[in-house]
Amino acid sequence: MIYLLRRLLFMxxxxxxxSTLVFFLIHTxxxxxxxxxxxxxxxxxxxxxxxxxxxxxxxxxxQQFYYIDNLMQGDWGRSLFTRRPVLSMIAERYPATLxxxxxxxxxxxxxxxxxxxxxALKKNSLWDFxxxxxxxxxxxxxxxxxxxxxxxxxxxxxDWFPVxxxxxxxxxxxxxxxLGTAMAAxxxxxxxASLLDVxxxxxxxxxxxxxxxxxxxxxxxxxxxxxxPVVSIIGLQIGTLLAGAIVxxxxxxxxxxxxxxxxxxxxxxxxxxxxxxxxxAMSYVIVNVLTDFIYKKLDPRVQLG
Amino acid sequence: MRGMTTHLNFRLGxxxxxxxxxxxxxxxxxxxxxxxxxxxxxxxxxxxxAHPFGCDEDGYDLLVLVFxxxxxxxxxxxxxxxxxxxxxxxxxxVAGYFGGRLDELFIFISDVFLSFPxxxxxxxxxxxQHEPTVWGVxxxxxxxxWVGYARVVRGQVLSMKKKEFIQSAEISGIRxxxxxxxxxxxxxxxxxxxxxxFGMAGVILVESTLSFLGLGxxxxxxxxxxxxxxxxxxxxxxxxxxxxxxxxxxxxxxxFNLLGDxxxxxxxxxxxxxxS
Numbered sequence: 064m065i066y067l068l069r070r071l072l073f074m075x076x077x078x079x080x081x082s083t084l085v086f087f088l089i090h091t092x093x094x095x096x097x098x099x100x101x102x103x104x105x106x107x108x109x110x111x112x113x114x115x116x117x118x119x120x121x122x123x124x125x126q127q128f129y130y131i132d133n134l135m136q137g138d139w140g141r142s143l144f145t146r147r148p149v150l151s152m153i154a155e156r157y158p159a160t161l162x163x164x165x166x167x168x169x170x171x172x173x174x175x176x177x178x179x180x181x182x183a184l185k186k187n188s189l190w191d192f193x194x195x196x197x198x199x200x201x202x203x204x205x206x207x208x209x210x211x212x213x214x215x216x217x218x219x220x221x222d223w224f225p226v227x228x229x230x231x232x233x234x235x236x237x238x239x240x241x242l243g244t245a246m247a248a249x250x251x252x253x254x255x256a257s258l259l260d261v262x263x264x265x266x267x268x269x270x271x272x273x274x275x276x277x278x279x280x281x282x283x284x285x286x287x288x289x290x291x292p293v294v295s296i297i298g299l300q301i302g303t304l305l306a307g308a309i310v311x312x313x314x315x316x317x318x319x320x321x322x323x324x325x326x327x328x329x330x331x332x333x334x335x336x337x338x339x340x341x342x343x344a345m346s347y348v349i350v351n352v353l354t355d356f357i358y359k360k361l362d363p364r365v366q367l368g
Numbered sequence: 369m370r371g372m373t374t375h376l377n378f379r380l381g382x383x384x385x386x387x388x389x390x391x392x393x394x395x396x397x398x399x400x401x402x403x404x405x406x407x408x409x410x411x412x413x414x415x416x417x418a419h420p421f422g423c424d425e426d427g428y429d430l431l432v433l434v435f436x437x438x439x440x441x442x443x444x445x446x447x448x449x450x451x452x453x454x455x456x457x458x459x460x461x462v463a464g465y466f467g468g469r470l471d472e473l474f475i476f477i478s479d480v481f482l483s484f485p486x487x488x489x490x491x492x493x494x495x496x497q498h499e500p501t502v503w504g505v506x507x508x509x510x511x512x513x514w515v516g517y518a519r520v521v522r523g524q525v526l527s528m529k530k531k532e533f534i535q536s537a538e539i540s541g542i543r544x545x546x547x548x549x550x551x552x553x554x555x556x557x558x559x560x561x562x563x564x565x566f567g568m569a570g571v572i573l574v575e576s577t578l579s580f581l582g583l584g585x586x587x588x589x590x591x592x593x594x595x596x597x598x599x600x601x602x603x604x605x606x607x608x609x610x611x612x613x614x615x616x617x618x619x620x621x622x623x624f625n626l627l628g629d630x631x632x633x634x635x636x637x638x639x640x641x642x643x644s
Contacts (some may be wrong), residue, residue, distance in 0.1 A: 080480055088496040205573055207580045207593075208614030211600050215607050261599045276499075302485030309491065310577060314600055324582060328495045339491050347484065 067356065072178075075350045079131070081344045085337045086130050090123070133343070140334035149338040153320060157342065158227060160308055160319030166235050167304065167311075168297075170243035171250055178247075180286070186259065194251065201248025206307045210241040210314035227316040238315045242307050246300055253296050258289040291362045298354030299355030302347050329353060378630025384623030388616075393441050395435040415608050422608040425598055428590075430609060432614045437554055437592040438610070440585060441620060444506055445571040449512040449564050456517025457560075461548045464525030474522065479637035481515040494583035502585050507579060509571055520563050524556035558635040565631055576617050592617040 114120055121129070133139070139149040146289050178198070182191040215238060218226045225231045261267070262285055270280045309321030316322065324339035326332075371437050415422040423431035463474035481489070496498075529536055537551050553560075578584035581591025587594070599610025601621045 076479070081484075085492070088492070181483050203618055203625060205576065205614070205617065205621070207577065207596050207600070208610065208618060211596070211603050211607075211610040211614070214603055215611075219604065219607075302488060306485055306487040306577075308493070310580065311582060324491075329582065333496075340495070343488065344484065347488070352410075 067352070069354065074345075074352070077348055078341075078345060080343060082125065082131060082134060085340055086127050089333055090338060139338045139341075142327075142332050142335050144332045144335075149334050152323065152335060153338050153342055155320060156320045156323045159317060160312070160321060162235065163238055163311065163317055163319055164304055164308055166239035167242035167308075169248065170239045171246035174243070174247035175250035175254055178251040179258060181259035182251070182255040183289075191255075195255070198248040198252050201244045202252075204244065206241055206245070206310045209244055209312060210237070210311060213237050213241055223269075229318055234315075238311050238317050241314065242304065242311045245307065246304060249296065249300065249339070250293055253293050254289060257287060257292045261285050261289045264288075265316065276307050291358065294354065294358050294361055298322075298351045298358075301350045301354070305343055305347055372480035373533065375630065375634075378634065379625045379641065381623045381626030381630055384619055385627060387439050388620050389442070391435040392438040395432070395439045397496060415607075421612045422606065423629060424595070424609055428515045430595075430612055433590045433595060434592070434609060434613055436590045437613065437616065438620070440502070440589055440591040441572050444502065444509070444575045444585070444591075445568045447506045448509040448513055448571045448575075449567045451506065452567065453560065453564055455514040456519075456633060457512065457521050457548070457553065459514065460518030460521030461525055462544075464522035465544065465548070471522075474518070478515045478519060481641075482514070485556065486512045486570075487577060490574055490578060491514075491581070491583065494578055495585070500586050505575060505584050508578075509574060513567065516562060516567065518562065520559050521556065524559060525552055527551060528555060531594075532537060562628055562632045562635060565624055565628035567580065569621045569628065572593070572617065572620050572624070 086223045097106075097113050100114060101109060139153075141148055142152060145152070150221060184193045185191055214226055214237060217223045223233070224236050225234045228234055243350055253295040267280060267284055271277070275284075308319065309324060311317065311319035312319045320339055320342060324336060324343070327339065329337035369436045421434060424430055424433060427564060459474065481581070489512045490508055493511065494505075497504055497508070534551060537547055542551075576591065576593035576596070579591045579595045581593075582597065585591050586591055595613035596610055596617070599606070599613060603610060
């Protein structure tokens with residue numbers, strides 16, 4: 064528990080760095096934010112009021128202080144486009160991204176587990192070779208190519224799943240598959256390698272020697288231990304998953320935070336862009352802390368600290 | 369067995385890349401005439417003998433565009449890898465050689481960079497780009513990319529610093545720049561080469577992702593990512609656009625990854641890169 068608290072505290076400087084980076088990036092944009100919001104023809108008085116509202120009349124280090132202060136108080140600014148609070152726009156979109164990412168992760172496990180198991184148990188067989196070639200292909204295949212190919216096959220040729228959107232039942236399947244495949248490929252390779260290591264261990268011999276059935280030996284003693292390194296790689300993969308979610312949401316018009324980020328970039332709606340970037344960065348850091356925790360639960364020998 | 373697959377990987381990768389390089393070179397002679405020559409009536413034309421890859425939304429021949437895309441991808445990735453490596457060598461070399469506070473600072477900065485996936489940083493930087501240009505993309509990718517090279521170089525310098533040939537060079541009163549260039553660098557060419565090869569694959573992927581998201585190279589530059597973006601928009605009427613442009617990009621990425629695998633085994637290098 065203390066460890067968790069400490070990790071969460073350690074997140075603060077990282078998030079501070081991220082928000083500072085975003086703050087200064089916004090200040091590198093050529094042109095005046097006031098002109099950007101009101102248009103260059105706006106009245107001088109209006110401009111002055113907005114200037115004061117945005118704290119632009121203070122030196123830059125003070126502006127950054129106000130900026131962080133507002134962030135902490137939950138005031139993330141308003142969209143230049145819809146005039147709505149950024150935080151509520153993000154809150155609306157966030158569940159869709161969470162749903163997509165978890166579905167993709169589940170999909171990755173469902174694919175990777177049998178593939179890795181098969182490849183490890185039948186090492187150097189055609190099964191092994193086939194599934195590992197498949198994995199190599201899955202790693203090399205970018206999301207934004209896999210997605211269209213899946214749509215061509217499953218939506219257009221076979222008409223099993225919808226092409227895009229989030230409203231129809233089954234519309235999550237193709238986005239999740241698109242996002243999950245690269246992870247599945249990586250996980251199956253990892254799982255195969257770690258299972259092969261575990262299968263050589265003496266405790267498997269003793270499990271067999273005490274008369275356990277082979278299935279129990281493999282599943283309870285082999286797989287259980289082989290999963291540990293696989294879980295630790297998931298934490299590292301979350302970032303790839305989040306970035307992939309941005310691409311996947313664009314392909315399938317999935318109304319998540321990635322699509323919101325892209326739309327806001329196109330509209331130059333900087334308050335929303337900055338909010339989305341911060342939320343994505345925060346999710347990444349939090350999930351990383353959580354995977355550390357799960358890792359410890361799986362393997363009590365691991366000392367965190 | 370290991371030696372055989374190594375050479376197989378290396379040869380396969382080299383073969384694929386040779387083909388792609390060839391298409392990039394062909395585009396210098398071929399595309400200028402073809403790019404000016406397009407007919408709207410050929411819009412979304414299916415692949416045929418006259419247009420083996422079909423045509424795009426403006427009636428351009430897709431084969432020409434894909435060849436031109438190879439040129440853009442190779443140019444962006446070679447430049448990015450070059451600039452990243454140069455900065456990485458300088459910064460990593462200084463950090464590893466002088467150590468102390470400088471090294472601590474370097475470790476901190478690179479930790480901050482590595483604590484986030486490169487693609488997220490790249491998207492964040494590209495989001496605030498005012499006018500997209502090819503050099504802007506190269507700049508953004510290099511800003512994020514140098515860390516991997518710097519880490520490799522720092523590690524190598526640290527392990528070589530106490531070796532006799534470095535110490536004897538120091539005794540002769542050599543300047544640091546010369547030491548780095550003539551004595552340290554030649555002895556870490558292997559790991560750097562491997563890092564750069566995987567880096568090429570990574571940069572091609574990230575560049576295409578950016579262009580696909582509409583944050584990469586300008587609209588009038590045909591790149592694989594842009595073609596794929598167009599292909600997704602017209603997936604229902606012209607699936608060939610996404611199929612062929614994606615195929616080209618995947619072959620390039622696969623080629624560099626295979627080459628990197630082969631090089632790593634042949635040069636016996638263990639390393640992980642920022643982009644790999």
